[in-house]
Amino acid sequence: MxxxxxxxxxxxxxxxxxxxxxxxxxxxxxxxxxxxxxxxxxxxxxxxxxxxxxxxxxxxxxxxxxxxxxxxxxxxxxxxxxxxxxxxxxxxxxxxxxxxxxxxxxxxxxxxxxxxxxxxxxxxxxxxxxxxxxxxxxxxxxxxxxxxxxxxxxxxxxxxxxxxxxxxxxxxxxxxxxxxxxxxxxxxxxxxxxxxxxxxxxxxxxDPARLAALQDLAEQVSVHQLVADYVVRLVMATRVPGDYGIAEMADTIEIGVSPRATLGLVAAGRALALLRGRDYLLPDDVRDVAVDVMGHRLMLTFDALADGVAPDDVVRQILTAVPPPLVVWNQGRR
The missing domain is CATH 3.40.50.300 (P-loop containing nucleotide triphosphate hydrolases)
Known part of the structure; x- marks a missing residue:
């Protein structure tokens, strides 16, 4: 991007x-x-x-x-x-x-x-x-x-x-x-x-016109390639957890999140960045919205549900296991 x-x-x-x-x-x-x-x-x-x-x-x-x-x-x-x-x-x-x-x-x-x-x-x-x-x-x-x-x-x-x-x-x-x-x-x-x-x-x-303009502005928030890669790694960790050092999650997650979660993490992160007064996306923005974007999209195994495992807790474990990148912005340039 x-x-x-x-x-x-x-x-x-x-x-x-x-x-x-x-x-x-x-x-x-x-x-x-x-x-x-x-x-x-x-x-x-x-x-x-x-x-x-x-x-x-x-x-x-x-x-x-x-x-x-x-x-x-x-x-x-x-x-x-x-x-x-x-x-x-x-x-x-x-x-x-x-x-x-x-x-x-x-x-x-x-x-x-x-x-x-x-x-x-x-x-x-x-x-x-x-x-x-x-x-x-x-x-x-x-x-x-x-x-x-x-x-x-x-x-x-x-x-x-x-x-x-x-x-x-x-x-x-x-x-x-x-x-x-x-x-x-x-x-x-x-x-x-x-x-x-x-x-x-x-x-x-x-008013609706100003809100529409702000929505357009949120879509223009810049996304560093490292942040985009981080979003994809978070999503893929729900599908193939063994590739990201959390193989034990394979017995907990039945089906990982959909591509809508990938798009949602970026869209929600951009909106949160705009709310915080920035025109660029940081990994912290993605981490802040990850539980609310990914939790309801996870399908857990029967054993995990029987044990009372919460999808939100699974997302938090993934956030701990997948390290965020170090992104340094300097006047809007990489």
Whole structure:
């Protein structure tokens, strides 16, 4: 990959920090989740938020939509939902004796799929074209979705009754899977003080046009060849761990991550670098997003699952085993 001349990005980074600060004015704690939501947005990726009820997953998604600007829709996924409820359908008008296409609620900039694992597989599969191609095909016609477009989905990982686990092919469509934990005691007290009176309302900081420009800028972040090679080594370590000094992982990993993980590590790393005020990618950026990009794409063996091995821990072991390169940037040149 070629290295572009360094361009000033302080103003863009400042705007992004303002957007983060505005979301954090509403959301107490959950720093990791809030940052990952903005990074996924800059990287044109989708984000799956996984956590128990009441940890501000839905509030964070709706707050980000308000801060960034653009249209927003929330779909509460339920077992009786059908695909036409989300993508649209053909409607017959007796007066004109003709069919018209009624577009569904997915035609927005921000789509919140709340409790996505409560809907059956047929409904979940209806999102595949939406997430991958950002379009919907109805009655033989293709309808493009608004740009920018992002799916923010939530699910409860501890519930087992009345839920439909996401298939691997759909999990692979999400750039991030972010685990959302309970707040600590200090944050819990701050939630009580902040939300027991009139809750703060978010204010818009960006608009869709500025956001699209920032997404284009994130794609221009330079990637050193050594960093690109590091990304590939991390991915290959999940497929042939013996070649990277972790042969014991062969009994833990059933199937390694897909090429989408390779692209996702670079895209998410670029967005994080832009957020940090740089126009070049560092190995630390890749390492910071690796667990959220790769964890949900790993398929573990039956024995590993029976032993309670967590995919995120496997990714952390790979990060320890595969050393990052030493990359020195000097005025945008290698």
């Amino acid at each position: 070629t290295v572009a001349e360094e361009v000033p990005s302080g103003t863009d980074a400042e705007v992004l920090r303002q957007a983060l600060a505005e979301v954090r004015r509403v959301i107490v704690g959950q720093e990791h989740m809030v940052e990952r939501l903005l990074v996924a947005l800059l990287a044109r990726g989708h984000c799956l938020l996984e956590g128990v009820p009441g940890v501000a997953k839905t509030l964070a998604a709706s707050t980000l939509a308000t801060v960034v600007g653009g249209s927003f829709a929330r779909i509460q996924f339920t077992p009786d939902l059908v695909p036409s409820d989300i993508v649209g359908t053909r409607v017959y008008h007796p007066a004109s004796e003709s069919f018209d296409v009624e577009l569904g609620p997915v035609f927005v900039n921000f789509l919140l799929a709340d409790e996505i694992n409560r809907a059956p597989a047929k409904v979940q599969s209806a999102l595949l074209e939406v997430m991958a191609e950002r379009q919907v095909t109805l009655a033989g016609r293709t309808h493009p979705l608004p740009r920018p477009f992002i799916v923010l989905a939530t699910q409860n990982p501890i519930e087992s009754e009345g839920v439909y686990p996401l298939p691997e092919v759909q999990r692979d469509r999400f750039l991030f899977r972010v685990r959302v934990e309970h707040p600590d005691a200090r944050e819990e007290l701050e939630i009580l003080h902040r939300m027991s009176v009139k809750p703060p309302a978010p204010r818009p900081v960006l």
